[in-house]
Amino acid sequence: MADLTTRYMGLSLRNPLIAGSSGLTSSIDNIVELEKAGAGAVVLKSLFEEQIAIEANASLKKAENNDLIYTGKSEALDYIDLKIREETLSGYLGLIREAKQRTVIPVIASINCVTSSDWITFATEVEKAGADALELNIAIMHADHEIGSEEVEARYFEIVSKVLSTVKNIPVAVKISPYFTNLAHMVIKLSETGIKGIVMFNRFYSPDIDINTLTEKSTGTLSNPSEAANVLRWMTILAGRTGCDLAASTGIHDGTAMIKQLLAGASAVQVVSSIYRNGIEVISSMTGDLEKYMEKNRYNYIDQLKGKLKRDENSNVAAFERIQFMKYFSEIV
Numbered sequence: 175m176a177d178l179t180t181r182y183m184g185l186s187l188r189n190p191l192i193a194g195s196s197g198l199t200s201s202i203d204n205i206v207e208l209e210k211a212g213a214g215a216v217v218l219k220s221l222f223e224e225q226i227a228i229e230a231n232a233s234l235k236k237a238e239n240n241d242l243i244y245t246g247k248s249e250a251l252d253y254i255d256l257k258i259r260e261e262t263l264s265g266y267l268g269l270i271r272e273a274k275q276r277t278v279i280p281v282i283a284s285i286n287c288v289t290s291s292d293w294i295t296f297a298t299e300v301e302k303a304g305a306d307a308l309e310l311n312i313a314i315m316h317a318d319h320e321i322g323s324e325e326v327e328a329r330y331f332e333i334v335s336k337v338l339s340t341v342k343n344i345p346v347a348v349k350i351s352p353y354f355t356n357l358a359h360m361v362i363k364l365s366e367t368g369i370k371g372i373v374m375f376n377r378f379y380s381p382d383i384d385i386n387t388l389t390e391k392s393t394g395t396l397s398n399p400s401e402a403a404n405v406l407r408w409m410t411i412l413a414g415r416t417g418c419d420l421a422a423s424t425g426i427h428d429g430t431a432m433i434k435q436l437l438a439g440a441s442a443v444q445v446v447s448s449i450y451r452n453g454i455e456v457i458s459s460m461t462g463d464l465e466k467y468m469e470k471n472r473y474n475y476i477d478q479l480k481g482k483l484k485r486d487e488n489s490n491v492a493a494f495e496r497i498q499f500m501k502y503f504s505e506i507v
């Protein structure tokens with residue numbers, strides 16, 4: 175029988191299918207069900223940086239209204255810290271603790287952030303609550319024309335460096351978008367910071383326009399299988415070149431799509447839309463397909479197939495892509 179166990183960020187997973195961050199992982203009942211259904215790990219629904227900031231401001235206002243006299247900055251911060259723990263984080267930390275008590279699969283906490291401000295001190299709480307890892311969803315939509323790419327990229331390194339200086343005992347992963355001037359350079363540099371995983375990619379709100387009502391609308395919250403192609407491109411290009419593990423996310427809807435990402439070099443895949451669309455049973459169907467594929471092709475372990483189709487480290491990726499591009503269009507007359 176094929177052995178589906180694998181390692182991702184130093185964590186041991188019974189199989190490479192991770193239930194990704196979403197409403198599916200926001201309650202203890204769902205997390206227990208995901209484990210029963212066969213998920214290798216779960217990434218909890220993100221706590222948003224803004225939630226922490228809003229609570230911090232609210233607590234500060236309350237403190238001022240209560241005529242709390244600050245004798246020093248540290249007391250004020252202690253007060254804010256305490257309130258945040260009480261009001262915002264307690265639910266999230268409670269979910270981590272309960273998930274750790276009631277399941278055995280790795281529980282990865284998630285924080286959705288865009289800056290390296292005060293929220294970072296709270297990342298340690300996640301660690302103390304028992305999360306096996308922390309995933310930072312750095313969800314910056316690079317749309318400000320007044321900010322250059324270097325400045326945008328610097329923000330990622332600043333966030334990572336601050337988080338790594340506080341979260342010391344659990345692995346940290348970063349979930350990124352594909353929108354960088356030079357994605358390959360960015361991923362490799364990020365992978366060398368001390369993080370243990372990069373999740374490719376975050377999926378942003380996808381816009382559409384209703385031509386009759388002249389309003390902007392969304393193409394839908396859930397992904398389509400065709401969206402996995404871009405992840406596959408970057409997985410084959412980057413696998414074997416990074417200083418940390420890579421996880422694939424977006425458009426992975428069935429067993430075949432998962433196997434492709436593993437062959438491309440992913441250590442694990444994250445699945446969300448397919449579970450919403452096909453139900454929780456899709457997890458065992460996908461891992462079952464992986465097992466059958468491994469048996470048929472005589473792979474005993476995930477490592478024997480992982481990265482088999484990654485690009486040769488010495489290959490000229492840019493030239494290869496250009497040739498494929500030319501061939502692609504010359505075939506159509």
Ligand SMILES: Cc1cc2nc3c(=O)[nH]c(=O)nc-3n(C[C@H](O)[C@H](O)[C@H](O)COP(=O)(O)O)c2cc1C
Nearest residue numbers: 194195196197219220311377397424425445446447
């Ligand atoms: C309803 C819903 C809620 C989501 N919430 C989060 C979230 O809180 N944090 C996060 O990092 N990603 C969130 N995501 C994004 C998913 O984790 C994932 O990156 C994205 O859906 C692409 O993967 P998929 O094609 O398997 O759906 C959410 C996605 C959906 C559909």
